[in-house]
Amino acid sequence: MKIKVAIPERGETEIEARSGWTVMEALRDAGIPIAARCGGGCACASCHVHIDPAFFGKLAPVSEDETDLLESSDHYDVGASRLSCQIICDDALDGLALSLQPDSLED
């Protein structure tokens, strides 16, 4: 599947992702500068992305733990925010469009 990625102040790019990996892992392994400081454990919010409205409703529901972390972000948007480590790539999500947030950029 393909993922369209917008990076603040760096424009857009498209990456290829394989089913079964998390979106965070796909971004990381494609060299996208995502912080992902806990490594994918739903334990920090540094892989926070905004999901395009066309895809947001297609994702598996947000867990309570994930919501707690997202709510602590300065860029929380209830209709767009997800942790990319909690979304599993699947061909049904082909073309998934998302944007990294300032708190998810690697420093």
Added chain:
Amino acid sequence: MTDNVAEMAKPLADVPSNVPADRVVDFDIFNPPEIDEIGLHEAWVKLQQSTPHEVVWTPHNEGHWIALRGKRVRAMYRDPDHFSSHVIWLPKSEGLQYGLVPTRLDPPQHTPFREVLNNAIGITVTKEVEPIVREVAVEIIEDLAPRGACNFTEDYAKQFPVRVFLKLLDIPYEDVADVKKWVDQMTRPDGSMSMEEVMENFFRYVDPIIDDRIANPGEDLISRVVNNDIDGRPMTRAEMRGLVSLLLVAGLDTVVNALSFFMEFLARSASHRHELVENPKKIRLAVEELFRRFPVVAEARMVKVDTQVDGVTMKAGDMVCVPTILGGTDDQMNKCPMQVDFNRKDTSHVTFGDGPHICAGQHFARQEARVTIEEWLKRIPEFEIAPGSKIQHKSGIVCTVEDLPLVWKVK
């Protein structure tokens, strides 16, 4: 501390011409200076704090680089084009013998194998099997609670992941002692068995199990692994052996050790215990903080092409120790890193590694740790280290607490 004479007598490597004199340190990853006096993490952090450099070189274990800063460690794990997984264990001559698929592969060859592991032990399966994990934890803790004392490493940490894995892998209990012995020889060799012998033993053990699960596939993890293809072609026997052995090694030797460090800490800190007993919902993020503060793995990478790092040239074929131990404990990654703070924000660590080889079982490990602490504190909220006992740590590819005698008042 090593008690093996052959190990101690090993000669130090000569300093190669690409290593500047000011990068040379005297540090044996299997026996860091002062580990007995100050503890495992403190001994490693002391090395980190002893130099302004981000990479140093030690003549121990055939000579290798060591990355000292968390961000450097993370960057190396994320850069397989320069830091290959072709050899991941030190010393290099031993690491060359160690051949579990897919840990020694770089992308793109690594990718389809990793998918098999993701499917076998990733987020989805982890959530499914939580009731099994909890059942095992409760069983062991309810057995221990009325005794008022235990050796946590022997009586819980070594039992729990093994029993969980027996259920998930569907293998017989009597085999565990042998398997655990080989795993220990891989990660903390005492010289009694060569790596070649260890691998032979492992493969001889897993072969009939693989045959059985191909003939009679079930829902267990081994069946899920061996009945797979690799980008459309059948898996070879060597690949199956590697993946199945990896499940055993990873399942039996890592959580055991992390849990022991966590419980040593909780036994020593009444205030942290109380915080969790009073608010069990905090345990999930508390576990993350404990993983940050007490990482246990020191893997390595092999330099693939000559690479400039922190002002030095690492030569193709050089080994670099990439210690997860120096991630979350680095003061450039986290403020006051040696303090455990269950309310810490912006936690950063590389306890599970990073990049394409990040621990495939990380979600499972977190769950095992969380369930253990939840069920333990419900039944044994107050406990301490048995008076008069000295707790010893041992450093290696996977680091351990040797024994952890705990005592508590029986209700």
